[in-house]
Amino acid sequence: MPIRLRLTLWNCLLFGSIMALVISIIYYTHKQASYEAGDKMLTNISSHVQEEITRQLKKGTPLEKVNMSVDSLTINEYAVMIKGKKDELIQTTSHLFLKNHPFSKEKVFLDGSEFQTVTDKNGIRIRIKINPIYLDQSKIGYIETLYSLDSIDRSLKRFKWTVIGLSGIGIIIASIAAWFLAKKTLWRVDLIGKTAKAITASQDFEQRVLYTGPPDELGQLTGTFNQMLDSLEKAYKNQKRFLSDASHELRAPLTTIRGNLDILHKMKNIPESEREEILEDIRNEVIRMSKLVSDLLSLARADAGQIYQKNIINLSTITTEVLVEMELWEKAVLIESKIKDQVMVWGDQDLIKQLLIIFLDNSIQYTNPKGRIYVMVTEEKKQAVIQIKDTGIGIPMEKIPYIFDRFYRTESARKQSPDGTGLGLSIAKWIIDEHQGRIVVNSKLEEGTEFIIYLPLVY
Ligand SMILES: Nc1ncnc2c1ncn2[C@@H]1O[C@H](COP(=O)(O)OP(=O)(O)O)[C@@H](O)[C@H]1O
Numbered sequence: 001m002p003i004r005l006r007l008t009l010w011n012c013l014l015f016g017s018i019m020a021l022v023i024s025i026i027y028y029t030h031k032q033a034s035y036e037a038g039d040k041m042l043t044n045i046s047s048h049v050q051e052e053i054t055r056q057l058k059k060g061t062p063l064e065k066v067n068m069s070v071d072s073l074t075i076n077e078y079a080v081m082i083k084g085k086k087d088e089l090i091q092t093t094s095h096l097f098l099k100n101h102p103f104s105k106e107k108v109f110l111d112g113s114e115f116q117t118v119t120d121k122n123g124i125r126i127r128i129k130i131n132p133i134y135l136d137q138s139k140i141g142y143i144e145t146l147y148s149l150d151s152i153d154r155s156l157k158r159f160k161w162t163v164i165g166l167s168g169i170g171i172i173i174a175s176i177a178a179w180f181l182a183k184k185t186l187w188r189v190d191l192i193g194k195t196a197k198a199i200t201a202s203q204d205f206e207q208r209v210l211y212t213g214p215p216d217e218l219g220q221l222t223g224t225f226n227q228m229l230d231s232l233e234k235a236y237k238n239q240k241r242f243l244s245d246a247s248h249e250l251r252a253p254l255t256t257i258r259g260n261l262d263i264l265h266k267m268k269n270i271p272e273s274e275r276e277e278i279l280e281d282i283r284n285e286v287i288r289m290s291k292l293v294s295d296l297l298s299l300a301r302a303d304a305g306q307i308y309q310k311n312i313i314n315l316s317t318i319t320t321e322v323l324v325e326m327e328l329w330e331k332a333v334l335i336e337s338k339i340k341d342q343v344m345v346w347g348d349q350d351l352i353k354q355l356l357i358i359f360l361d362n363s364i365q366y367t368n369p370k371g372r373i374y375v376m377v378t379e380e381k382k383q384a385v386i387q388i389k390d391t392g393i394g395i396p397m398e399k400i401p402y403i404f405d406r407f408y409r410t411e412s413a414r415k416q417s418p419d420g421t422g423l424g425l426s427i428a429k430w431i432i433d434e435h436q437g438r439i440v441v442n443s444k445l446e447e448g449t450e451f452i453i454y455l456p457l458v459y
């Protein structure tokens, strides 16, 4: 069942129940009041007649001759009858009333119960009050006061059907209002649904829900939905760019390798030295390619959200180890280091090693042979601090925000080291995030660069 219909039905039910309750209360109160007013009138008339008759009887007037003096009341609504001890009619105010309302006499019993309601032969209800007549302490007859409930009954019936009709109309109006109100609210939900469907069909993450309503819950939902589309669009574009960049980067070495292989294949008798050169070229390209592929693999793992088991590791010894390894194959640049003992962090040993190599490798690549590199490991405010500073080519201020992007390389970096891939820092950034750390970059073109990495300490 659609929400709109459900909301309308609920509204209808709620409104209907409240109406029914209110109407019943009003109806029964009104009914009670009407009947009570009738009974009161009956009581007044009958006691007036009783007094009058008693007075006349005391004067010696016989029961057949007494004057009831209620002539003004002998119209259709009321009648008063005087009856003897055996229920025989002695006098009556109006024959018209009895003619209009013939009722079977058996129903009236004279046992002194005050009010009785009987139904005449036409189905009209008649209220009767019976008062005994006494003379000298003995009962000599009865006064029967009759009152037709016809007009009260009819007016109550009219009242009942009027309110039922009116509330029916009210419910219909309320339902129509609820139906349109639900439409007014739900079209916004509908809009989100339609946009989502359109996006699913077209894979076009540039679409947004155009929302102009108030900033209520649905407005917030729309906002969140659009934000989700923003990040989806960004992720989708990044993924696409990554794939095309990766293919592009892989094609360059493959082309070189293929060209060189073609030369070797076609020219059978090239000098030995040239042959060596070509083979060396191929070897270098293959090395570059395997590095690229292993970097891509790291990033693919990062994207797949691989979870690493973290242990307590000694940052000091890891850094020292990496520095020793680095110095073995890189002797041109002077590396100075100052490492505090026993700096313990939570982490994955291999990832932290990879992190250090990425930064040291960059510093070495982008620093001229006469330059210097400083490595420092310390503790500061419950954080481990790794500082790697060089006197290299530096990074232009405006380019710093991009260096962590995949495949991003500055102009001067391309010149200085054509073999780079532009993936190192994006892997480093992921490793830092994975360890809940953060990084600060300070750099000045042609003066040097400083990376400061903060990692949470174990203690
Ligand atoms: N120590 C550094 N000195 C100067 N530039 C750097 C340094 N480290 C990184 N960069 C800049 O950041 C870019 C991205 O670095 P990276 O991701 O390691 O890729 P790659 O080293 O393969 O170019 C480099 O191309 C370079 O422009």
Ligand SMILES: [Mg+2]
Residues within 6 Å of the ligand: 358, 361, 362, 420, 422, 424, 425
């Ligand atoms: Mg690098």
